[in-house]
Amino acid sequence: MSSLIAWILRAIPFGTIIMYGAMGEIVTEKSGNLNLGVPGIMYLGGFAGFASAYFYENSVANPNPVLSVLIALICALAASALGGLIYAFLTITLRANQNVTGLALTTFGMGVANFFGVFILNGSTYSAAPLANKAFAAKIPVLSGLGVLGQTVFSYGFLAYAAIVLALVLHWFFTRTRAGLNLRAVGENPATADAAGINVTKYKYLATCIGAAICGVGGLYYVLDYNQGIWATTGQIEALGWLALALVIFTTWKPLNAIWGAYLFGILYWLYQFLPSILGITMSSAMTDLVQMVPYVVTIVVLIAVSMRRKKEDQPPAHLGLAYFREER
């Protein structure tokens, strides 16, 4: 039982990181832009959030936790939206290839975060922003003390709950608002949307930048909450970014599915560590390496199943990955 609880306590924060990444990418992909720069954007968001919180903590005599959270959030949103803007300008205005631009953005974002990260590390293997971490990881005061339920449901930082709220808001936005329907029309058939008077360029730009900003929050959550406010030069965020892209497919482009899908991915990701202890078996380290492929295999199975069933509402946006040139219809 205790290892099951430990498993859940690991899986939900893990899921939250990729839930942000996946929701941001869903917003982007709904506009028909396939942004493979998610890992890079998560790096940008995570690093900007960490760096700003770090400098705030170390330059002010009495740092205020609320202010520290605000500063970190704003910087993360701004930096990742800026990453999205680079992608948007290249693919929408200059009509560059989306896959290639996204991959270049991943290289760039990873480079920027780790390059400047080294200056902050200043020779040590890691540096920390303990105050911001405390603020981001603060549990819900009374409820988190309520036994097992309190421990597994109410003991996460506020961003974990914000992610669920955001998923609900996005679902409402896509299905119930004019702007959401317009956005989906742009992703399905931009020529028709254009003819109907929708400003395709504006929708694509906004969706890409806002989507990138949401992805960036995933990076921020990783550094300041999941990773205990510690910045170290690792490739971990990159792997999370690709997993977020996998989750987008798994959810079949629906934000509501991202909630349980993300937690499921979290459970599958930590399968190798907790399942053996629950079943009371010992797994060789070679087997644990093999078990780590499970989330990706599940994604492949979903991808195949979706393409085989051809259910209309499960398909990716019809114009995904293709640029729109009004002049070339």
Next chain:
Amino acid sequence: MAAHTSHPAEPLVRIARRKAAPLSRKIAVRAAAILLALVVDALFIFFVTGLNPISVYVVMWGGTFSTPVRFSWAMRDLSTLLCIGIALAPAFKMRFWNIGAEGQVLVGGLATALIMVYFGNSLPAPALFAAMVLGSVAAGALWGFVPAWFKARWNTNETLFTLMMNYVATSIVACMTNIMRGQASSLGTLNKATKAGWLPIIFGQRYTINIIVVLVLTFAMYAYLKYSKHGYEIAVVGESENTARYAGINVRRVMVRTMLISGAICGLCGFLIVAGKDQTISTTSAGGNGFTAIIVAWLAKFNTFYMALISFLLIFLERGASEIASAYSLNEYAADIITGVILFFILGSEFFINYRLIWRGHHKEVKGE
């Protein structure tokens, strides 16, 4: 402006496609893009580190050209990157987004390593090398075949499928290296004592064979795409699947066949990495080249000779940046930033090759453009 008040709705600038830009314009635009990117990078270097950008670039130049050995290292890295680019070219020309080169290279390398370890002492050298080549090619081809078959059969999205296959390959490699190393802390060099399965040294370097193989592949793939019937079918499928079908081309077969070739060459690249370069295997054996090669293949528009040029540019930057890193005690991530900026500029510059801007009031149509 007064003369145009009769067209109030005319936008400030219109965009029109160029039919075919002359070679001189293509070269000029790309050169300008790289130059601009270098200026942006120079500003970045100056403002962040306070170093003189010119002297930084001089150090960078030395990363590839200061000694013959450095240059041969650059050629070795170039051959790896170019080999994967060549593998991707037919798939991309068919508009099949093979993002899975990283995984295809890894399984190819893994097959090579396994054969080296388990048959290294029992097979005579020629048979061993034959088995290694065949094993790596078969493994890579299998990794290419799976997404291609699903794409051909059910139109499963290949971009995402091949991307996921990378991680499946990484897991398998992690698992197998774990088994092969046994109790040791790391796998280390394979067959260190017997050197079985190591490519022979030619001109002082083991990777000379890698460079030769990739050189041959460059010409072969160019000819395959440009002059063979297969190459023509790939081009037609890439332009329009419906046209291909109407012309009697079996689109499914072309798709699967092309991806078998693409995966097989990636697998061969895995063989070259393990037998000719590293003599070991790990999850980072492909080193991100599988992703960089996508950019190479796309920018070169599937022309293998342009690919060689672009690969050279990227390798030059990479080696130069690590040279800067050690000379000025910066970190090697500077390479990623500099490369990223240059890629952004090159990608953006394609626009000025393929399109022209028509400003408000400039109505005269240019003939022949």
